Amino acid sequence: MKSGRLVLIVGPMYSGKTSELLSYVEIYHLGKKNYKAFKPSIDNRYDETFIVSHNNTRVKAYPIKEPKEIFKILEGNEKAVFIDEIQFISEELKDIILNLIDKGIDVFCSGLDLSFKNNIFPTTSILMGYADEVIKKKAVCHECGEYTGTISYKTIENGGEIDIGGFDKYIAVCRDCYKKLNEKQKKEQKINMNKLF
Numbered sequence: 584m585k586s587g588r589l590v591l592i593v594g595p596m597y598s599g600k601t602s603e604l605l606s607y608v609e610i611y612h613l614g615k616k617n618y619k620a621f622k623p624s625i626d627n628r629y630d631e632t633f634i635v636s637h638n639n640t641r642v643k644a645y646p647i648k649e650p651k652e653i654f655k656i657l658e659g660n661e662k663a664v665f666i667d668e669i670q671f672i673s674e675e676l677k678d679i680i681l682n683l684i685d686k687g688i689d690v691f692c693s694g695l696d697l698s699f700k701n702n703i704f705p706t707t708s709i710l711m712g713y714a715d716e717v718i719k720k721k722a723v724c725h726e727c728g729e730y731t732g733t734i735s736y737k738t739i740e741n742g743g744e745i746d747i748g749g750f751d752k753y754i755a756v757c758r759d760c761y762k763k764l765n766e767k768q769k770k771e772q773k774i775n776m777n778k779l780f
């Protein structure tokens with residue numbers, strides 16, 4: 584049997600990862616091929632049971648807590664599996680995906696490569712190694728307006744590295760603007776500390 588392939592779509596927030604994922608869904612839909620879409624249940628930003636892009640294109644999806652749930656939901660006639668926001672799914676996802684590909688199923692995943700702290704998201708990094716194709720997307724930098732946005736910057740101070748949100752919490756910026764914003768933030772924090780003591 585011919586193996587399936589793994590296509591991985593990565594980049595910062597607003598770079599069009601979900602839109603690109605949904606454009607692949609449309610190809611299988613138009614070809615009348617069976618498929619299923621999944622998302623981590625933690626991602627309830629726009630909808631619990633739909634993958635939704637920032638410009639409101641959407642597709643029905645199964646929310647999952649653990650990657651092995653994918654096996655329970657598949658019916659055996661699927662030609663493709665689509666998974667959004669893989670940065671929130673545990674690293675075990677790799678084994679599930681390799682098994683699907685072995686069975687001839689194409690797998691399309693999208694997710695953040697980097698957190699706002701400039702740390703890698705492990706599941707995305709691992710899958711990059713196994714992917715047949717990695718599509719790295721860019722956003723328009725919120726600060727300088729250039730089409731060079733590669734990292735997400737958090738505009739509010741509270742909240743951890745895993746923190747669901749959108750325009751209320753994050754912008755996409757280029758490397759230089761990311762550096763400038765972080766330096767500015769550090770200076771402001773120092774001034775505020777000095778005011779306190």
Ligand SMILES: Nc1ncnc2c1ncn2[C@@H]1O[C@H](COP(=O)(O)OP(=O)(O)O)[C@@H](O)[C@H]1O
Pocket residue numbers: 594595596597598599600601602603635636637638721722723724725732755
């Ligand atoms: N800074 C930005 N750069 C590019 N697109 C943006 C930006 N801010 C908002 N958008 C909108 O977001 C859409 C992409 O949304 P989406 O596919 O959900 O991206 P992602 O999944 O990467 O967050 C673009 O088509 C555009 O309409």
Ligand SMILES: Cc1cn([C@H]2C[C@H](O)[C@@H](COP(=O)(O)O)O2)c(=O)[nH]c1=O
Pocket residue numbers: 595596597600601626628694695697698699700735736743744745746747748749753
């Ligand atoms: C950068 C960053 C983002 N998140 C969250 C915020 C959103 O809920 C998703 C990313 O969504 P998108 O489809 O890529 O716009 O991830 C986070 O938890 N931690 C981060 O560092």
Ligand SMILES: [Zn+2]
Pocket residue numbers: 724725726727728729756757758759760761
């Ligand atoms: Zn910039």
